[in-house]
Amino acid sequence: MDTIPPKPRTLHYKRSHFVTQLPVDYLYAPSHVWLARQDGDLWRVGLTKFATRMLGDMVDCGFESKLGEPVASGQIIGWVEGFKAISDIYCVIQGAFSCLNPGLNEKITLITKDPYVTGWLYEARGQPDSKCVDIHAYQTILDQTIDRILEKQKSDESQ
Numbered sequence: 001m002d003t004i005p006p007k008p009r010t011l012h013y014k015r016s017h018f019v020t021q022l023p024v025d026y027l028y029a030p031s032h033v034w035l036a037r038q039d040g041d042l043w044r045v046g047l048t049k050f051a052t053r054m055l056g057d058m059v060d061c062g063f064e065s066k067l068g069e070p071v072a073s074g075q076i077i078g079w080v081e082g083f084k085a086i087s088d089i090y091c092v093i094q095g096a097f098s099c100l101n102p103g104l105n106e107k108i109t110l111i112t113k114d115p116y117v118t119g120w121l122y123e124a125r126g127q128p129d130s131k132c133v134d135i136h137a138y139q140t141i142l143d144q145t146i147d148r149i150l151e152k153q154k155s156d157e158s159q
Helices: 049-055 135-157
Strands: 010-015 020-024 027-029 033-039 042-047 060-061 077-083 088-090 094-101 120-126
Touching: 020 135, 027 135, 033 060, 033 094, 042 049, 042 094, 049 077
Parallel strands: none
Antiparallel strands: 010 020, 027 033, 033 042, 042 120, 060 077, 077 088, 094 120
16 A cells, blocks of 8 residues: 655745745646656655646646656656646656556546645656756746746736
């Protein structure tokens, strides 16, 4: 029986109307994906709370990669479907695909409800993409992304 991993140590983040707790020891991709080292070169990967908010409640997901297959950073390895959007899942690891989260078959809502612990998407062995950053750099990425959304909303309202 799988045990639920402990909740990671987090840092409070708030910008405009978006609030979340970001795991401190994770890496983050500019595409709003997180990476958590499991052991050695094994990484667990999932969507950030920001990404899940943009997609809406999860409806379905699928993966094209199989156990042990080579994967490359930037390669499309699957997809997620939310009420608001469908999005490709791009690999953020250069190495080999290990597994997908078996819990998602029974409860796809884990992606939205618990994105940083039980709602992970896949695991892969290898090296994270060079664009992955620590929590502090990711906060800057989030600030810039949210500011762009707010500017666009402001511009749309004035037209």
